[in-house]
Amino acid sequence: xxxxxxxxxxxxxxxxxxxxxFSALAELYREWNEKINVISRKDIENIYVNHxxxxxxxxxxxxxxxxxxxxxxxxxxxxPGIPLAILFPETEFHLIDSIGKKITVVKEVAAALQxxxxxxxxxxxxxxxxxxxxxxxxxxxxxxxxxxWTHRSIKPTSTHLLDNGILYLKGGKLEDxxxxxxxxxxxxxxxxxxxxxYFETKKVVYVPVH
Numbered sequence: 686x687x688x689x690x691x692x693x694x695x696x697x698x699x700x701x702x703x704x705x706x707f708s709a710l711a712e713l714y715r716e717w718n719e720k721i722n723v724i725s726r727k728d729i730e731n732i733y734v735n736h737x738x739x740x741x742x743x744x745x746x747x748x749x750x751x752x753x754x755x756x757x758x759x760x761x762x763x764x765p766g767i768p769l770a771i772l773f774p775e776t777e778f779h780l781i782d783s784i785g786k787k788i789t790v791v792k793e794v795a796a797a798l799q800x801x802x803x804x805x806x807x808x809x810x811x812x813x814x815x816x817x818x819x820x821x822x823x824x825x826x827x828x829x830x831x832x833x834w835t836h837r838s839i840k841p842t843s844t845h846l847l848d849n850g851i852l853y854l855k856g857g858k859l860e861d862x863x864x865x866x867x868x869x870x871x872x873x874x875x876x877x878x879x880x881x882x883y884f885e886t887k888k889v890v891y892v893p894v895h
Contacts, residue, residue: 714794
């Protein structure tokens with residue numbers, strides 16, 4: 686199984702508590718995955734590249750402010766929300782999924798890591814009433830549908846360098862899918878930041894909402 690050194694390579698200013706939290710992730714997910722399968726068996730061996738580093742691709746695009754509120758929609762076992770919550774301990778993260786057993790894993794992992802900035806909830810995105818600076822996710826559905834679920838949850842006033850909106854981890858050619866949305870967007874190619882083959886076709890898609 687991989688270890689956290691690859692995270693330390695790309696994020697060199699981590700505190701000791703952050704390094705400990707990242708180091709603990711693999712074993713925590715291995716244990717929970719044996720009880721509740723949230724990550725494919727082959728991916729658990731590559732957790733630091735395929736899940737943790739992939740999640741942190743969002744942090745190469747934006748640095749969340751202290752006090753900002755971010756919602757992770759369709760978080761599954763906690764990606765990208767848990768790695769981002771470790772990296773930005775003063776930002777509030779709300780991780781949601783419609784499947785209760787996945788939220789159980791998220792809550793247990795967050796508790797084990799003592800992440801005070803993570804709230805996890807079994808709820809559908811369109812039922813959420815709170816407002817957020819950003820919505821993050823990993824390829825839950827086509828962007829047009831995802832935008833429909835989530836855009837009302839974005840705060841109108843922006844305090845970051847990027848205007849408030851959606852940061853979506855996607856792979857492959859996205860032109861047709863993004864044309865369906867008929868809104869401006871930006872693509873950030875993750876192979877510009879990470880050299881591993883896994884990131885060759887991976888991107889962060891940013892859609893400003895207001």
